[in-house]
Amino acid sequence: METTAATRAGTDILPGKVGVWWFLASEVMLFGGLIGSFIVSRLGSSGWSGEAAHLSVPVAAINTLVLLTSSMTMVMAFGAVEKGDPRGLRTYLFLTVLLGLTFLGIKAYEYSSEVAAGFTPVTGLFWSFYYTMTGLHALHVLAGIITNLALFVMARRGLRNQHRVELAGLYWHFVDIVWIFLFPLLYLT
């Protein structure tokens, strides 16, 4: 085996990518535990579909669309990195942040109208799960927005540390996928 100081037996994958994948694996287990608890509790109780009927499916569907679009703009931001296009990178990162904020705004609107209708976290087990699951997801969205915003600020100084866009993208897609599970579980069943 040829050896220079920088040759490693390790793979050629970026350490950051390996790290993010392991982090996401633990996140999968976090939401997996929550979703599993929800499913088990739901199977053990009755009348939850009646409770779920008070949620607004159209609003949530629009929100799903917003989040999916933001995943697309995130992919385009990474595409801009690969093409060496700092302007495109900034534009698409900005759009991703904007769509993320839109998602949170719509979610806040949903929360307030539900609370106004008398459905709070203590109304019943379904609502406890609803607020906890969507709340934890919203915190993850917020963390993603902050990350993307930081990347946007960094991108104004050029294209250094571009691989971070890919890593943030992995996280952002994960947050998106979690919502894809939450939406039908909470709103549609």
Place this chain on the structure above:
Amino acid sequence: MSDPVAVLAIPEASLHHEELGFWRTYLFSTEHKTIGKQYLSLGLFMTIVGGFLAYVMRWQLAYPDTEVPGWGFVGPEFYNVLVTMHGTIMVFFVAMPILLGAFGNFLIPLMIGARDMAFPRLNMLSFWTLFVGTLVLLASFFVPGGAASAGWTGYPPLSAKAIYTGVNWGLNLWILAHAIEFASFLMGGVNFLTTAITMRAPGMTFFRLPLVVWQLLTAATLFLLSVGPLIAGAVMLLMDRIAGTSFFLPEGGGEPLLWQHLFWFFGHPEVYVILLPAVGFVCEVLPVFCRKPLFGYRWIIYSTITAGILSFVVWAHHMFLSGMDPRLAMPFSITTILISVPFAILVFAMIATLWGGSIRFTTPMLFALGFVSMFIVGGLTGIFNGSAPADIYITDTYFVVGHFHYTLFSAVVFGGFAGIYFWFPKMFGRMMNETLGKVHFWLTLIFFNATFFPMHILGLGGMMRRIANPMQYQFLQPLQPINVFITFSAILLLVAQIPFAVNFVWGLVAGTPAERNPWEANTLEWAAPSPPPHLNWGEAIPTVHRGPYEYSSPEGPEDWLPQDRLVVARSS
């Protein structure tokens, strides 16, 4: 894509760095060896706290409701605090920081031939996060209402409402301290795995890694994959306590058993998170002092991974009498008995390594042998607990307490001390005293058994765990002399740690300077100076030519053959 070689070249470029100030060198250091020592100091400090709680608890059990010397009156409420905080501190703030935090950080980069961890700043962050978590936990003793008292397992409904225990902020802070600790070890685990996957030295294939690295990586993986559901549970528990939901409260339609499932889904893998690093230390120590290759290198790896996978499907053996569906008892009994197979293979591999070896009875070797023998006892009593028919009789008794301490205490104490005595020369560049070390070992072994073996008898006699006053029960009164005996053995077990403390401090300031390779061992860390300099290796990182356990090999002039030594074929 950026060029990976360029990324890796950064530490090389900073080889000739300017001197860092005091703060960056000793406190906010990003250097893996310093961080490892920080974890070790924190863990050793918390051992004193957890050990003191054990002493107060034992005195209360021997002489219920009397003044505890050095503490004062205990009473049932505070006894619950003692039980809870002793368990929490020892598992999360002693065992994990020392076995995983200290040794993982110190050993992984050195053993794989890296200059530091993959994410040095994240590494620093994970230690200081743990530090904050420790402060939060300690602060919980001083808030109104006192510290958490719902057991280290925090079962609801007891833990789900402040009025049930009379502890409000203490338990909230207890949950918070756990959350912070989990975040810390998540960051640490990601770092360990990424480092070992991407930063191995040339020639260091996965099947040339020292076993302790395998065990640490398996432990980190188990933690990463099992802690999520418990974090979800902790969020729900905190919601129950603060927001007034009733996830775990039956009166609001909740299910207390759900917590037990989430807790033990994490809890059983967590046992291996602590156990596997200790097994790893023993795997390193045994061949060095037997002067023989470790028996069944690959079998140990496969057994470790098998045990890790199985650990995700055994959790309900903690719940046979919890009121869960009794049809679940059988499958979980079977998986539990199955999981003893990989551990039996591990133990057999260790014994086979000893077989026919020319054994050097140094202090680390004695502790390693202590671990193997005590772990066998703990493993055997585990079969009783794992089989539902036997467990129905002994569950929640001192039999379980005895079993638990034979496995975990032996892992943390015997495994941990084997590690500390073995790597102390590398960590601090000085040798520890062998005579004091041997005194420490024999006293610990004797009083360990005197403390925990009688607990099995108490358990079979029906003594429930977590009771503050056994004298309240007529059927336990004849057993009280055993309780008194255990208490004095436990005190002597604590006293037996004084030779270690003396030896440790003495070794730090006045120990004989250690050579590069005082134990004549093969793994890469012994190729670095003692203690290794900043960035571990000089100009070039070592190249690996073989596996880690080539002892008594005919290839070299000595009876050991370091992983990085190039053997030139003899031409005769």
